[in-house]
Amino acid sequence: MPAPALIERPGQRRERRKQERPGELLEAALTLFVEKGYAATRIEEVALRAGVSKGTVFLYFPSKLELFKEVVHCNISNRLEQWSDFLQQFEGSSAELLRLTMLLWWERIGSTPASGISKLMMSEGHNFPEIADFFHRAVIQPGQRILRSVIQRGIDRGEFAPIHPDHAVQGVISVMVFLALSRHCAPLNSREFMSIDPVHYLNDQAQLIARGLARTSPAQQASGGGRS
Amino acid sequence: MPAPALIERPGQRRERRKQERPGELLEAALTLFVEKGYAATRIEEVALRAGVSKGTVFLYFPSKLELFKEVVHCNISNRLEQWSDFLQQFEGSSAELLRLTMLLWWERIGSTPASGISKLMMSEGHNFPEIADFFHRAVIQPGQRILRSVIQRGIDRGEFAPIHPDHAVQGVISVMVFLALSRHCAPLNSREFMSIDPVHYLNDQAQLIARGLARTSPAQQASGGGRS
Amino acid sequence: MPAPALIERPGQRRERRKQERPGELLEAALTLFVEKGYAATRIEEVALRAGVSKGTVFLYFPSKLELFKEVVHCNISNRLEQWSDFLQQFEGSSAELLRLTMLLWWERIGSTPASGISKLMMSEGHNFPEIADFFHRAVIQPGQRILRSVIQRGIDRGEFAPIHPDHAVQGVISVMVFLALSRHCAPLNSREFMSIDPVHYLNDQAQLIARGLARTSPAQQASGGGRS
Amino acid sequence: MPAPALIERPGQRRERRKQERPGELLEAALTLFVEKGYAATRIEEVALRAGVSKGTVFLYFPSKLELFKEVVHCNISNRLEQWSDFLQQFEGSSAELLRLTMLLWWERIGSTPASGISKLMMSEGHNFPEIADFFHRAVIQPGQRILRSVIQRGIDRGEFAPIHPDHAVQGVISVMVFLALSRHCAPLNSREFMSIDPVHYLNDQAQLIARGLARTSPAQQASGGGRS
DNA sequence: AATGAATGAGTATTCATTCAT
């Protein structure tokens, strides 16, 4: 055991950093943009947090705005596919599918740094219409489409009442938005609020929504179930 | 009559403006802070929107930060009382009380410029801990207390299942947060989303939550209640 | 005589400065751009030389480049007209007209700050093609046209040999360029060189060129004159 | 047939480059300094143009300023000797000597990259007094001395009128300056101007100046000389 | 009270220079 791996040789270090630099910078930038907003985040802070100097940031991103765009792009890309892929092949009840959909969203998106992007878009959308549009096309619309298909499946299979799916989608999304924001927004972040476990919360809300959507009221289901 | 109404005497006019100036400035500032964030809002823009010159803003507010604080303070104060006052004396079912509470919140707070403050706190809370704390003490905590008392009333009267009230409060608040934000955040603001009427949405959600909280399911309540 | 004019009242001062500011800034900028070049001139230096602070420059010119453009524009405009107007109505010999043209150029253009613009264009033309083009259209081409018309007049009246006018124009311009640059370029600026008086120099050169252009050689003129 | 010319052995190549590097760098730097000015020229551009990396420049020149100095030094050194050497032994008329002097200047200096140095000094002289002084001592003064000796020779031999030689030197230099600059300055560089061939132009001007300097007019010389 | 010209601290960005490889 002659060469202790714990001591990194500088050469290796330099090389490895070069590969990882952009990622480290994007991560630092995401955190700060989410916390402080675009305007209030200084490039030097991003650099500091990534452990490099101011100038290095501009070695990888030509401007603050481009860095911002990259932060948004990199944290959005193809996460949604991971989400929807799984759902196509589900065979159980639509209530259960809804619950799984919401939990899967949490696992794949809500609990990841990607949720910070949503907060960012809420805060900065007005200032960067172009980026907000991209976010809308890449996240909001596909997300809605996925949820709508879940609801529609329930209606098609006679499990849910034939209401306008968008009303239900709206309800589901509000739960997801709240959860995503609660990790990044001071007022939703505080002691009392976050005492509740996200997964628990999602299960509760999924059940609540499914009940509300049920074709026959749960009681009827229950009594009907009781009669059979 | 001697005084032609068409010709405003400058003195009067000036006098009137002087009284209204702070309010006009606060209104302009609120709009811009909500839209663009604190850092990205320039004092000159606020002045322009209020129809005065940059210097005038500093006549009424010693600094940008103080203006910001005032915007938060003025739009929060005593709205909550208006909200809770009414609820003390309600005598109907707790499900109905919950519905009324949510609708009243919308009428007195959610649909007013005060909702912009919530968006502001979500965006800027991290940057201004002092103000965020004030917001938390003045809005979040009292709001939670009001909602908790509504839920507790339902439990005490045997209408709601004896679950931990905070879980339900959480659900109600997420609906309110979503609605408040949807008026000010680009991504929630878009075509599809806002096709739904807030009052309608609140009614739906109130009903959903009440069902979920019901000691027995409404159907059971109805039939079971009849039988017992 | 109560108010001593020597003591400027601050109010007056402020007012007057506001009117004169742009001119003062342009003058300071011209001097520095000519001396140090565009890139090496710092805005703060311009401000300092004009007796104001950095920020004030941006109150009047949106960017360094715009300031540069304005410096070029303002020092070029309509000087050439002043030059050519006079020449239309001249009735003497073309040799004399050429001499007057050159002296008038010195008086109206060469000896003014406008000559600095020529030096600037020589130094910075490559970096600012757009501005160089403007300079070419606004100064070079009209200037050549004026000189060419003077030469052409001599040819038409049989005073000058019917050579290609441009060759002569070239010679005249080289004299003017040299003189314009000698005021602003270190190497041409030095002791020995500038011991010669510009007006004297111009007279000499004008005579030289006129002789060279003369239809008959001076000797023939002289001997012819002797015979008559 | 051992060494296939197509395949350069790296060693040789590297060796050869090593020798040529400084020259290639100086050449690239000269071009860029002349075109864009000192401040606007980036070291990286110089490197790029010389086909090496930024760091390599600093291997050969300790700083940008030193590179600049070297550019000036290397392009000035001993060219003037080449010029003057030839002139010592000339035996023809002084008018012819003047013509040859100017043409030789063009061949040895004016048409070479050295002319760029003159442009550089015109543009940057103010910023680098030390270098401008060197240029003055190494180029301007010797150049004037050479021209003055030519004129003086003409006066001594009774060919030129006994005027102050500097007036004539001035005239000759203005022609040379104009020609040197015309190759590097945008405004003098343009279509119309450069339609004239430098050698042709120099011949014309040399003749013009010689005529102007002639003790008696050439015609008189011719006839008078014949008669006497 | 109101104005808007003036200020200067603060931030994004550039680029000469260093240095580990």
Add this chain to the structure above:
DNA sequence: AATGAATGAATACTCATTCAT
């Protein structure tokens, strides 16, 4: 010797704040 990633001093530009009018 050569590279190019990293640095940080320098500079254009912004904008909250001041102040003479």
